[in-house]
Amino acid sequence: MKNFDVVVIGGGPAGLAAALSARKKGASVAVLERDDKLGGILNQCIHSGFGLHYFGEELTGPEYAKRFRDAVLQDSGISVFLETMVLSLSKDKIICALSPAEGLLEIQAKAVVLAMGCRERSAGAIALAGERPAGIYTAGAAQRLCNIDGCLVGKEVVILGSGDIGLIMARRMTSEGAKVKLVMEIMPFSSGLKRNIVQCLNDFDIPLRYSTTVTRAEGKDRLTGVYIAPVDEKLAPILEKEEFIPCDTLLLSVGLIPENDLVSDMIELSPITKGAVVDERRETSLEGVFSAGNVLHVHDLVDNVSEEAAIAGESAALYALGKLPRGEKYAVTPSRGVRYALPQRIQAGEGKVRVYFRVDQVYRGKTVAVASGGEIVKRKKTAVMAPGEMQYIEIDKTALTGDVSIYLEEV
Amino acid sequence: MTSFDVIVIGGGVVGTAVLKSLASYEAKTLLLEKASDLSMGSSRANSGIVHAGYDAEPGTKKAYFNVLGAKMLPALAEELHVPYRKTGSLVAAKGGGEAGLEVLLDRAKKNGVRAEILSREKILELEPKISPEIQSALYAPDAGVVSPYKLTIAQGDFAVLNGATVKLNEKVEGIERAETGFIVKTSKGEYAAKAVVNAAGAGAKRINEAIGEMSVEQVYAAGDYYILDSKQSGVVNTVVFPLPDEKGKGILVAPTADGNVILGPTSRRVSEAQAERNAVTREGLALVREGVNRLISGVRIGDAIRVYAGTRTSVGSDFIIEESKSFPGYFMLLGICSPGLTSSPAIGEYVAEWAAKKFAFKKKEKTVPLPKKFKLSACSIEEAREKAKEDPAFGRIVCRCEKVTEGEILSAIHSPVPACTVDAVKRRVRAGMGRCQGGFCMPRVMEILSRELHLPLTAIRKGDEGSEIAPYEVKDGYEEL
Ligand SMILES: Cc1cc2nc3c(=O)[nH]c(=O)nc-3n(C[C@H](O)[C@H](O)[C@H](O)COP(=O)(O)OP(=O)(O)OC[C@H]3O[C@@H](n4cnc5c(N)ncnc54)[C@H](O)[C@@H]3O)c2cc1C
Ligand SMILES: Cc1cc2nc3c(=O)[nH]c(=O)nc-3n(C[C@H](O)[C@H](O)[C@H](O)COP(=O)(O)OP(=O)(O)OC[C@H]3O[C@@H](n4cnc5c(N)ncnc54)[C@H](O)[C@@H]3O)c2cc1C
Numbered sequence: 001m002k003n004f005d006v007v008v009i010g011g012g013p014a015g016l017a018a019a020l021s022a023r024k025k026g027a028s029v030a031v032l033e034r035d036d037k038l039g040g041i042l043n044q045c046i047h048s049g050f051g052l053h054y055f056g057e058e059l060t061g062p063e064y065a066k067r068f069r070d071a072v073l074q075d076s077g078i079s080v081f082l083e084t085m086v087l088s089l090s091k092d093k094i095i096c097a098l099s100p101a102e103g104l105l106e107i108q109a110k111a112v113v114l115a116m117g118c119r120e121r122s123a124g125a126i127a128l129a130g131e132r133p134a135g136i137y138t139a140g141a142a143q144r145l146c147n148i149d150g151c152l153v154g155k156e157v158v159i160l161g162s163g164d165i166g167l168i169m170a171r172r173m174t175s176e177g178a179k180v181k182l183v184m185e186i187m188p189f190s191s192g193l194k195r196n197i198v199q200c201l202n203d204f205d206i207p208l209r210y211s212t213t214v215t216r217a218e219g220k221d222r223l224t225g226v227y228i229a230p231v232d233e234k235l236a237p238i239l240e241k242e243e244f245i246p247c248d249t250l251l252l253s254v255g256l257i258p259e260n261d262l263v264s265d266m267i268e269l270s271p272i273t274k275g276a277v278v279d280e281r282r283e284t285s286l287e288g289v290f291s292a293g294n295v296l297h298v299h300d301l302v303d304n305v306s307e308e309a310a311i312a313g314e315s316a317a318l319y320a321l322g323k324l325p326r327g328e329k330y331a332v333t334p335s336r337g338v339r340y341a342l343p344q345r346i347q348a349g350e351g352k353v354r355v356y357f358r359v360d361q362v363y364r365g366k367t368v369a370v371a372s373g374g375e376i377v378k379r380k381k382t383a384v385m386a387p388g389e390m391q392y393i394e395i396d397k398t399a400l401t402g403d404v405s406i407y408l409e410e411v
Numbered sequence: 412m413t414s415f416d417v418i419v420i421g422g423g424v425v426g427t428a429v430l431k432s433l434a435s436y437e438a439k440t441l442l443l444e445k446a447s448d449l450s451m452g453s454s455r456a457n458s459g460i461v462h463a464g465y466d467a468e469p470g471t472k473k474a475y476f477n478v479l480g481a482k483m484l485p486a487l488a489e490e491l492h493v494p495y496r497k498t499g500s501l502v503a504a505k506g507g508g509e510a511g512l513e514v515l516l517d518r519a520k521k522n523g524v525r526a527e528i529l530s531r532e533k534i535l536e537l538e539p540k541i542s543p544e545i546q547s548a549l550y551a552p553d554a555g556v557v558s559p560y561k562l563t564i565a566q567g568d569f570a571v572l573n574g575a576t577v578k579l580n581e582k583v584e585g586i587e588r589a590e591t592g593f594i595v596k597t598s599k600g601e602y603a604a605k606a607v608v609n610a611a612g613a614g615a616k617r618i619n620e621a622i623g624e625m626s627v628e629q630v631y632a633a634g635d636y637y638i639l640d641s642k643q644s645g646v647v648n649t650v651v652f653p654l655p656d657e658k659g660k661g662i663l664v665a666p667t668a669d670g671n672v673i674l675g676p677t678s679r680r681v682s683e684a685q686a687e688r689n690a691v692t693r694e695g696l697a698l699v700r701e702g703v704n705r706l707i708s709g710v711r712i713g714d715a716i717r718v719y720a721g722t723r724t725s726v727g728s729d730f731i732i733e734e735s736k737s738f739p740g741y742f743m744l745l746g747i748c749s750p751g752l753t754s755s756p757a758i759g760e761y762v763a764e765w766a767a768k769k770f771a772f773k774k775k776e777k778t779v780p781l782p783k784k785f786k787l788s789a790c791s792i793e794e795a796r797e798k799a800k801e802d803p804a805f806g807r808i809v810c811r812c813e814k815v816t817e818g819e820i821l822s823a824i825h826s827p828v829p830a831c832t833v834d835a836v837k838r839r840v841r842a843g844m845g846r847c848q849g850g851f852c853m854p855r856v857m858e859i860l861s862r863e864l865h866l867p868l869t870a871i872r873k874g875d876e877g878s879e880i881a882p883y884e885v886k887d888g889y890e891e892l
Binding site for chain 2: 099102133141144145150152153176177218221237264
């Protein structure tokens with residue numbers, strides 16, 4: 001059995017930032033990553049647009065990852081285990097992992113940071129009707145095949161869902177000479193970033209149809225086309241308006257699900273984010289277990305991931321070294337217009353806390369309000385807010401007198 | 412031209428059962444399958460239920476082979492290391508449905524199948540989530556669930572290990588009579604045989620026509636299914652059916668042998684052309700959802716990980732299992748619809764005994780057992796430790812959802828009936844069958860297939876010819892940092 005103060009599960013941007021900040025507080029750290037390389041999903045995001053907030057410059061995914069990777073690999077206080085898949089984590093923080101180099105590995109951690117990222121929703125998860133030929137992939141799988149393995153999944157493409165990976169793949173496949181015929185979104189608004197719609201679709205004249213979905217796929221061995229239809233208010237397709245679009249590829253960008261299988265029966269998960277319920281330290285319902293990055297809630301900007309993970313890593317180190325302060329906790333609840341807010345709990349005390357949230361539809365010119373103990377403690381006027389863009393509002397802990405709610409005024 | 416004693420046409424559960432049974436005899440056998448793998452027809456997309464045998468009309472072939480097959484299946488599954496669980500089954504009836512249950516109970520008695528009628532209280536002990544409408548049920552303790560494609564493939568593996576030949580991607584296009592038997596013509600060549608067994612499922616009618624046998628009318632009925640995430644596995648313990656109607660056994664809720672939950676099937680008449688395609692319909696899925704709610708409460712459809720459809724082929728109301736009168740040595744297996752999976756071990760034995768008797772095949776003294784394969788998700792921590800030490804490939808996890816190692820995938824690719832496609836790997840070791848449906852491991856499985864089969868990545872297929880996953884090369888690659 002090996003021993004570490006802090007064990008980080010997952011070596012993507014969240015895991016790496018957490019490891020570095022845990023080290024700063026003097027903890028011994030291990031990073032367990034199942035891939036043969038650190039960097040997580042960023043390794044396949046070869047486009048630029050990363051790091052504008054964190055580093056103040058525009059980097060590609062691999063460049064952004066490399067900065068963190070180099071720092072981690074240079075730090076002798078961080079042990080990195082690659083090709084190491086964590087199989088189980090027990091309540092007393094014994095981790096069991098498997099790797100070709102080490103075989104079965106058992107590690108006792110004082111504190112754990114969960115940084116396992118997320119997975120994509122599949123065709124099965126959305127119960128896509130029709131045939132099941134080659135040519136139907138999640139956008140991330142197609143991205144990996146394209147950017148890591150060097151092969152292109154098809155030439156005539158239709159994309160279902162306006163998630164960021166789908167948008168980015170629309171541009172990538174176009175640059176590879178494929179024709180992206182259409183992007184469809186079942187909701188009346190996009191789930192991706194505005195900037196991705198502009199840069200990946202508008203700039204290439206790729207049409208985006210809202211309130212539209214795929215009703216069935218056709219093709220025996222290879223996809224030959226999809227039937228699509230507009231949907232009504234209940235999101236049910238209006239089949240009289242069904243039309244056929246010939247294509248050889250359907251990419252799905254229909255949602256990301258935090259990868260919490262390892263801990264789902266051990267920690268409290270939010271039914272909305274599908275990630276852990278945490279306090280502002282990113283501590284989960286199980287003492288000494290912290291969570292950050294896409295495994296906590298799906299982020300659209302890696303900069304936010306790094307920031308969040310730094311908090312989790314630092315807190316995990318403090319916990320392991322017996323220095324994490326404890327106090328009364330207030331619940332944070334979203335209401336009117338706000339779909340979720342994170343952290344879900346805030347400890348009374350001093351300092352500032354950023355509450356991240358997503359709205360439930362597109363709003364223009366609304367005011368976000370935070371109330372505590374019945375009093376409004378913060379208000380912020382906003383121009384446009386969309387579900388695809390994570391927002392935050394910063395509050396002062398000293399202003400809190402009771403449970404916190406966050407909502408939009410005038411809704 | 413190579414000569415065989417017996418040629419089996421069709422690599423479904425029935426054809427491979429025949430081949431497996433023949434492997435106990437000194438006979439030279441060949442199985443021809445048009446698809447890229449075994450179990451690509453009805454045998455891959457069905458409910459996977461081992462029916463106890465109360466449903467079939469007493470005196471029919473269906474009843475005979477079902478009851479016998481159900482008795483043989485548990486031992487066969489154990490011999491071939493195929494996932495099987497004896498779960499028992501319930502035919503659940505609302506108030507007023509008792510008469511229907513009595514009919515089934517009577518058939519059970521006549522067929523020699525254990526069954527009893529349970530009150531709601533007793534049902535609740537077995538199925539705490541049974542719908543409030545259900546008042547009584549026929550309980551058959553000997554019913555179970557099996558992985559149909561794993562059974563089919565394991566039968567093929569066993570036969571090959573014991574001397575049989577299996578040829579995939581080879582379609583039978585014609586059969587001619589010769590002096591000593593038959594000449595079977597395929598898309599790739601010609602083979603001679605003393606006996607031919609037609610186990611071509613939906614394609615059986617065409618084989619009959621090719622040889623000049625009576626033409627039969629095949630009827631096709633498609634069925635839609637949902638498979639739910641293994642985290643829903645607590646919703647049902649036994650196989651729960653509604654009362655059967657004229658269309659069949661109805662929409663059931665059951666655990667699968669691999670730990671998921673299966674919901675379905677519907678029964679839709681389809682054409683011969685559609686029977687090949689197995690398209691899922693939205694209407695079908697809606698019927699499944701309704702049917703399920705009438706049986707079990709609290710099934711979360713939102714936890715679906717897969718939908719699919721399969722097609723049954725029937726000829727009249729019973730199986731046709733007989734040697735052709737016009738063409739002695741030509742054995743027909745027609746209209747093997749449900750309960751064909753359950754019946755298959757008994758059908759296999761029956762056909763093998765027929766051939767052995769007719770051609771005086773000697774029984775082998777012993778056969779080579781199919782070795783048990785390592786499976787990380789089913790082994791203890793100590794076994795995992797040992798195996799990874801022995802061979803690092805068993806320490807490298809490729810499919811994260813189902814915890815499948817590279818070593819398991821390599822052994823599937825190099826098994827007696829080799830897995831040459833992504834789907835063939837999936838059916839053998841479950842890589843890509845979990846909650847992310849291969850989103851993560853598909854490219855990695857492709858990389859392993861490409862390396863092991865010495866094929867470019869762009870040539871790796873999902874299934875049959877024409878199903879290349881990523882057929883084009885990227886022009887504008889990027890350099891790794
Ligand atoms: C395709 C795509 C495009 C994006 N585009 C942009 C963009 O343009 N600009 C931008 O700023 N942001 C973008 N993002 C967002 C940002 O990159 C992600 O939010 C960020 O990578 C998430 O980091 P993470 O560390 O939480 O997860 P990941 O990067 O997914 O890392 C998780 C790591 O954990 C490992 N792991 C999981 N389970 C285990 C286990 N059991 N044992 C061991 N290891 C495990 C995984 O292998 C993985 O390496 C994009 C995201 C995606 C998916
Ligand atoms: C929806 C559904 C649910 C069912 N549920 C159950 C159940 O719960 N329990 C049960 O006992 N039974 C069940 N069954 C029945 C069972 O699945 C079938 O009886 C069984 O799979 C039939 O096996 P087979 O080998 O005859 O046919 P198939 O599996 O269809 O095999 C025939 C094979 O022949 C090949 N072939 C066809 N033509 C040619 C040619 N010219 N040359 C070479 N190869 C050819 C095909 O590619 C195919 O692989 C169900 C069936 C369906 C469709």
